[in-house]
Amino acid sequence: MKVKNIAEFLEEKFIGDGETEILRVASLETANTGEISFIEKSELNEAAQNTHADCLIVPENFSGELPCSFIKVTNPKLSFAKVAEKLHAPNERVGVHKTAVVASTAKIRADVFIGAFVTIGEHSSVAEGSQIYDGVKIGDNVTIGKRSIVRPNCVIYENVSIGSDVVLHAGVVIGADGFGYVRDAEKYVKFPQIGTVVIEDEVEIGANSCIDRGALGETRVGKGTKIDNLVQIAHNVQIGRRVVIASQTGISGSTVIEADCVIGGQVGMGDHARVKSGAIIGSQAGVLPGKIVRAGVWWGTPVQPLDEYKRQNAHVKGLERLKEEVKILKKQIAALMDKT
Amino acid sequence: MKVKNIAEFLEEKFIGDGETEILRVASLETANTGEISFIEKSELNEAAQNTHADCLIVPENFSGELPCSFIKVTNPKLSFAKVAEKLHAPNERVGVHKTAVVASTAKIRADVFIGAFVTIGEHSSVAEGSQIYDGVKIGDNVTIGKRSIVRPNCVIYENVSIGSDVVLHAGVVIGADGFGYVRDAEKYVKFPQIGTVVIEDEVEIGANSCIDRGALGETRVGKGTKIDNLVQIAHNVQIGRRVVIASQTGISGSTVIEADCVIGGQVGMGDHARVKSGAIIGSQAGVLPGKIVRAGVWWGTPVQPLDEYKRQNAHVKGLERLKEEVKILKKQIAALMDKT
């Protein structure tokens, strides 16, 4: 893309040479010929002034000069991300590798990519433009939408539904049995884990994360939700739209996370909890079973509002002083009692 | 199964039409024609009264009427789970896929299922009725018992023993090297990790969990123990019978968990600890190395009895008030000292 095409794509004007060819995005520090980067602050900093980039995306109130072309936008990081999506579109692979084992009843669109050593079960379907990488195992009755990308060695159990524009990173497991048993006198009997999983459109799930199938109903991940690596989503969990869940967090059975929540890393949630829309939960926090977490910022185990957490933490830090004060009071009282 | 057959299987009597055909289990809310569900409480609730299920399993002291057949039992959830096991038996696949690579010295029973792209190493064996799904990699000298199910893309390293009626979910890794090194002047030298892993009968292990091999001896998971997704079991850990371990918990080297313990999610245990039979450890708890945890309910990091934890937590919550009280005392004493 030329600088002028990028400006046009962003619906903004450019300053400088519109004909310069841009091939790649890069960080401000390393950007060079043919590369575009961005700055987030309007002050002209040294790195920007000395950039070797051929184009920079800058805040709209930027007023300095630059050694390269530049484009003013409202949110430089967002515009940079959109340009990157354009310049670095994933490889469009097409074709079914000769080693893939696709059931005769599976419906595979002509323009999909099915890699080596993939297996696709009976009555499963892969819609147009999707890419199923090497070693992925897809069970029976699985549907995969359009333009979705399933990276190597993912496993999708039977009867699972994956939407369009979904990305599953390597090693993701969707639809394994939920963890539910009933204790008998001598052993644990498995509670039926025969429900399903629905992954809605535009969801991205990080490497080696696990989304269990519902026990009787469904486990659902809402449209546009982004899940990091090594995350555990238990049976019957309902996650709304545009939720962000960082690495190694675990959500227990039947818990509901409403739309537009942000959940940090290594958070643990008990079962049947409800996180209301707009809640932000800090890393390593713990949500007790059945707890309702309102909008706002939450921290600690068990979670409390960040302000309360900080105040309480300050009190704990102040304990040494408090003990000293009490010691002094004891002496003063002893002295007073002696006198009277 | 007909209602009368289910009652017979449960060794209980039925009320209503014994000839109704039951095909599936379902939740009370969604159950419909051909489906069976259950209620746990003896009070007649609205959902039960309005059920479209063809049969309900109810507590033995239930005295109401229902719009469908029903069966009275001691523990409805348990009976429901047992009926579900019967109605939803896993597919019995048989046969060795033509792409599987099975060593000539491996012993594979005629009635097993070996999926596509499976590899089975030298001198390994798979006993009758077991199902090894697509993409599983089994090393040399591995034994797998009867009726065990190994889901896609699991990896079982060499010299590991898996019992009968075991279920390993997708991505499980059994027998990777334990994490042990000796620090030399310039680098870490690996302590030998040449032991083995024994998974006893009726164990179920969740997706992407890891059970490391013993350094010199063995790592063992006892009969009927159930392990959730993304759990880490380190070298030489000994887990007893009927232990339940929830997701993302990690057990360090040589720690012993005796029979009938329940361990929550995201618990961390240091090495050489011992959890005595009957202990229940709450989620996100931390057990220090060498700690002995007695029977009872435990919580927090480092773990303490739940009662103590709650009392301590209440004290911490009350710190603000305590500080206020001390402030008042200071003023009162100052006033007293002024007077005298």
Add this chain to the structure above:
Amino acid sequence: MKVKNIAEFLEEKFIGDGETEILRVASLETANTGEISFIEKSELNEAAQNTHADCLIVPENFSGELPCSFIKVTNPKLSFAKVAEKLHAPNERVGVHKTAVVASTAKIRADVFIGAFVTIGEHSSVAEGSQIYDGVKIGDNVTIGKRSIVRPNCVIYENVSIGSDVVLHAGVVIGADGFGYVRDAEKYVKFPQIGTVVIEDEVEIGANSCIDRGALGETRVGKGTKIDNLVQIAHNVQIGRRVVIASQTGISGSTVIEADCVIGGQVGMGDHARVKSGAIIGSQAGVLPGKIVRAGVWWGTPVQPLDEYKRQNAHVKGLERLKEEVKILKKQIAALMDKT
């Protein structure tokens, strides 16, 4: 190896019969004919006195007698580990399995091992003596150094560099997209994740761990660093040499861990933190974003020096007593106020 050869290899002298053939290492308790073990303490303990081992490695100040040959060394555990490395060298497999799919532009040395169902992408290379086990998926432009071992079902994304003498255990994912998005009005737009990962020589990474690629730059794991199972390393993290990271720890984006640090299990680190060389961080600790952690021993969330943590913990434990003391003071003051 004979006892005399082992002594020679350790550059130490042996006492006893140098001609005895040693085949394996074993624990002191189980060692038998043809096996070598070690003791760490100079006092003669019962297990050593009754050992059936054919050779023991003992501390240099050991002065007793033993029922077998023995070798005195400075650090018995280290010497034992070195002997084990010698006696239990990994199988040297060679050859490319006929089912492997290797791109025509990939450079594979003649003496490497490539297992069944492996795929290797365009322009990738595997240097001499490396072993790529069954089911591993290697993307385009990946380089793998000499004598490295990649265990089954690992996935290495495109443009990643793996050094020499590296071990990746089963299910490891290297180079998946980092977790970075920019929030637009209606959805999350992916921040470009087009950087790379560099794994330096002698690194070992445990089963199912994930190392994400840099967003624009690189994620790096330094020479000789050892990482346990189920660990998460985010985009642009820089880990120095000889760092040890235990299981289930997660390191957020752009955080730096300098050389010779030891990080416990289930530790969480926020982004852009820096752990200075020589720091030791206890299990389950939490490092806040941007925090600088100096050399020394750290504990808790947020991390504090172990001494401070212990002192603070003692204060919290003492809260009940403190409250009692304040209650007494209140009574005493009330009495004093009555009097005056």
